[in-house]
Amino acid sequence: DGGITQSPKYLFRKEGQNVTLSCEQNLNHDAMYWYRQDPGQGLRLIYYSQIVNDFQKGDIAEGYSVSREKKESFPLTVTSAQKNPTAFYLCASTPGTSNEKLFFGSGTQLSVL
Amino acid sequence: GESVGLHLPTLSVQEGDNSIINCAYSNSASDYFIWYKQESGKGPQFIIDIRSNMDKRQGQRVTVLLNKTVKHLSLQIAATQPGDSAVYFCAENRSPAAGNKLTFGGGTRVLVKP
Numbered sequence: 001d002g003g004i005t006q007s008p009k010y011l012f013r014k015e016g017q018n019v020t021l022s023c024e025q026n027l028n029h030d031a032m033y034w035y036r037q038d039p040g041q042g043l044r045l046i047y048y049s050q051i052v053n054d055f056q057k058g059d060i061a062e063g064y065s066v067s068r069e070k071k072e073s074f075p076l077t078v079t080s081a082q083k084n085p086t087a088f089y090l091c092a093s094t095p096g097t098s099n100e101k102l103f104f105g106s107g108t109q110l111s112v113l
Numbered sequence: 114g115e116s117v118g119l120h121l122p123t124l125s126v127q128e129g130d131n132s133i134i135n136c137a138y139s140n141s142a143s144d145y146f147i148w149y150k151q152e153s154g155k156g157p158q159f160i161i162d163i164r165s166n167m168d169k170r171q172g173q174r175v176t177v178l179l180n181k182t183v184k185h186l187s188l189q190i191a192a193t194q195p196g197d198s199a200v201y202f203c204a205e206n207r208s209p210a211a212g213n214k215l216t217f218g219g220g221t222r223v224l225v226k227p
Contacts, residue, residue: 006156035217040121042202042217043157058214090156101147102215104156 003027006091006105012113013078013085021076021108023091031097032074036060037088037107046089049074050097078110086111121200123222132190134221136203141184143205147215148177148188150199157202160188190223198225 004025013019023032031050035043045058049068063082068074074093078085088109092102126132138146144165149157161172163179163186170177176189186203200222204215 004156040220042219043204044217045214048214092156101159101162102157103159104149106156107154109154 004091004093004103004105006089006108008108009106011108011110013110014113016080018077018079019085019110021078021089021091021110023074023076023105025072025074025093025103025105027093027095027103028071029093029095029103030071031094032068033092033094033102034058034064034066034074034076035090035092037090043090046076121220121222123224125224125226126193127226128195129192132188132193132197132223134188134190134201134203134223136186136188136218136221138184138186138203138205138218140205140207141181143207145206146177146179146186147204148175148186149202149204149217150197151202151220152199160201193223193225195225195227198223 007022033048034046036046037043044060046060046064047055047058047066049055052068052071055066055068063079065077088107090107091105094100147162148160150160151157161175161177163170163177168179174191178187200220202217202220204217207216
């Protein structure tokens with residue numbers, strides 16, 4: 001089955017720790033995205049990548065970092081600089097870079113210990 | 114509607130009735146709009162989309178209406194079923210020249226009463 005796989009489903013971070021969320025897609029999509037969702041709110045764009053080895057900041061990139069070394073993988077690192085990391089993180093992809101619907105993964109819930 | 118803080122607007126609808134979910138968008142240059150359904154603890158699922166050169170598009174039990182004059186988007190669900198209970202998000206592409214960057218509204222919770 002083709003799709004987007006996020007792991008882990010639940011993740012806990014200690015203060016001062018960096019954690020990395022995994023996102024893998026086997027849809028052969030060019031573009032990948034990371035969104036953050038807080039309770040009762042919409043999705044906010046953290047980072048996106050339209051091509052391998054290139055990525056751009058979204059609206060709330062501070063405290064996060066990404067890499068795009070392979071087309072199918074777009075990991076997100078939540079650094080210790082992100083002071084309020086508790087949220088639901090969603091990865092998405094699209095076939096190209098023009099107006100198209102996003103395909104979402106099932107999300108990772110990150111909480112602070 | 115749009116959310117305010119942690120309190121999502123909620124639409125309660127009787128099973129079998131039609132539901133209408135509204136969304137106001139802000140950028141008159143937006144040229145692509147989309148509706149997603151999100152169940153608790155899951156990723157959003159695509160429902161239907163519409164481009165700005167259209168004012169209506171129909172899918173299976175769903176219809177999206179676009180009114181560019183007042184910058185308003187609505188999703189109509191016919192014969193609402195218990196499985197339709199979820200949070201519904203509208204999104205617009207505010208930067209068509211910059212590629213596919215969707216901006217999401219705050220969401221509306223739909224509760225279907227049996």
